């Protein structure tokens with residue numbers, strides 16, 4: 001590469017990093033060639049989670065990401081060979097949150113323009129508005145809901161084969177299916193957090209809403225979080 005081309009390339013990378021840095025990020029996303037978004041969830045954690053979510057089940061499948069935020073999991077499903085990916089969110093892309101849809105849009109345009117996107121709030125999600133998908137991911141959303149069991153029942157209808165739930169957990173020393181209620185900001189000083197289920201509770205709920213088997217894995221980086229892969 002001649003000096004002119006190298007200088008041009010360096011300039012392009014610096015410009016992209018500057019555009020990235022102007023936006024707020026939840027996901028640390030790798031744009032290639034050393035350009036990284038300053039997300040508060042490190043890329044190593046995101047990759048470890050994705051290894052559990054997608055292991056052996058995503059290639060050639062349709063995939064719905066509920067609560068996609070900056071889109072790491074959607075881009076990762078696409079990279080791993082999903083046949084169709086739909087990224088949805090609303091809260092994180094609205095005035096209610098510090099997130100910004102422009103971050104998702106910038107990452108999508110650079111990493112996976114094939115990923116489809118829909119701004120839709122969870123109460124409006126059903127098989128008529130979004131359709132049904134082979135694999136549905138519901139990561140980091142369960143404990144933000146006032147009525148998580150009702151929503152689990154609602155979104156289970158969107159999953160033809162697999163529903164993957166990632167959540168904060170509580171009551172880990174209690175064997176019976178249980179959930180701890182956080183009336184204010186007891187969990188992480190965040191008053192959008194309402195519930196901390198234990199693993200037995202998530203497994204029982206997933207079976208109740210129609211799944212026959214549920215694989216449970218302790219989160220690879222956070223012992224108080226769990227990943228549940230429920231199969232029809």
Ligand SMILES: C[S@@+](CC[C@H](N)C(=O)[O-])C[C@H]1O[C@@H](n2cnc3c(N)ncnc32)[C@H](O)[C@@H]1O
Pocket residue numbers: 041066067068069089090091092093122138139140141144145192
């Ligand atoms: C912790 S983020 C998880 C983002 C992504 N799925 C992940 O695992 O990295 C929480 C997600 O839940 C969504 N959400 C939906 N309803 C919410 C509510 N009432 N309060 C807070 N977040 C909500 C947010 O928009 C956001 O995408």
